[in-house]
Amino acid sequence: MAHPVPSDPPETGIASGRGRTRYEDDLYTWAREQVALLRARRFAEIDVDLVAEELEDLSRHEFSKLCSALRVIVMHMLKWDQQSEHRTASWIYSIREQRRRLDRLLRESPGLKPRLDEALADIYPDARDWAADETHLPPDEFPAACPYAWDEIRERPFDLDSVKK
Template sequence: MSTTTSKVRPGSNETSTAPARYEDDLYGWVEAQIALLKAGRLTEVDAENIAEELADAGHDQYDKLESALSVLMMHLLKWDHQATHRSRSWVNTVHEQRKRITRVLRKNPSLKSRIPEATEEGYEDARDNAAAETGIAKKLFPKVCPYDWSVITTRVIEFDDLRSPEE
């Protein structure tokens, strides 16, 4: 494995001998690895760190899914446990997080197999955060996620729900 590489700059026949070390300059290292890969110089790439970065990229996508689920479920908990505090802001947050979930899953369809895990982990954070934001004791929120995928993704949450039937 080489941590110092020669970088071939696009549009140039010159090769820079400036080191692009993974540990010191991630951006420079990425640019150097891209240039090496595009040039077919596979024996010179930093395979170990490329593999680590690719794994991190995959984890980042899972984290985006889990985070959006957590924020969404926190708002569902707040909606269900603090009806008098409901707001358009909560509705907007639910809709925004649903869009994020849809986008992450559209761009990363293999994450669909990890929805149960992401939901379970996201709910742990949602429960903690709902307790912190509402002042309601954590033990009063269900310990296990009370929402199935259909509720999480399609339950109608609208500000109009706040109006009484007489209006």
Template sequence: MAHPVPTDLESAGSAPASDRTRHEDDLFTWVQEQVSLLRSGRVEALDLDNIAEELSDVGNAQYSQLESALRVLLMQMLKWDQQPEKRTPSWIYSIREQRRRYAKSLRKNPGLKQHRDVMRDEIYPVSRDWAADECNLSPDEFPPECPYSWDDILDRPFDLDSVKQ
């Protein structure tokens, strides 16, 4: 969602380069100035190196967001499978929420789908360690490699009927 540029920054794009904010001094103001320059067509005045770095950071943040949802989802699934006697509705809610976050992130960033197998394989050990910590078990009690297919991860049912009350 785009935010309007505050009125005191609207003329920032017309300021001489020496008067403009440096990226490292004030990121927010620098961004507003760069947006103003871009919208006014003053491409030659843009801070291209720092813009490229910021765009790369945006992409990395989207990757991290997807990875985070998957990491928590895998941890919850491992806990569910390892300790059926301790299942609670909150585990189900957590699985549902992480699935929602994962799906939303992929909807907004479909280019990330091609990275999901590598992502799953890279983060599974972390999910395994988290599950082991939460279950007070050794990581060796869990499979050494991710036991879940994408169908399991995204569609396997988890319901209240399987929770012992």
């Protein structure tokens, strides 16, 4: 998407020569100033190291969102399989919501797809512990490794008729 080269936002101080906001003092204003410099093609004035660091943080944040959605899905699947007598509709709704988030994230950031196996390996111990805590069962009552394939995590149906009423 092409962006027009805007004049410097008045709050940044770039146009007025007031000096730039320090990253340490105000991340929001600093980021807006860096964007204005990029769009104005004033590359020599950009704080390259900090911009690179922020972009790295952004990619870590996207991976974290992937892990978060997966953790919730897998935790509920483990509970579903382990305690059929305690199933609730809220587990199904939570799985659905996290699947939507996962799908949206993978649509918006397809570069995360090669990291799906890594994410699943990262989250499984936490999902297992969380399921154990919520079911009041020892962790060794759950599989040591994730028992679910990707297709199952993303598409396995859960039936509202099988929940305890």
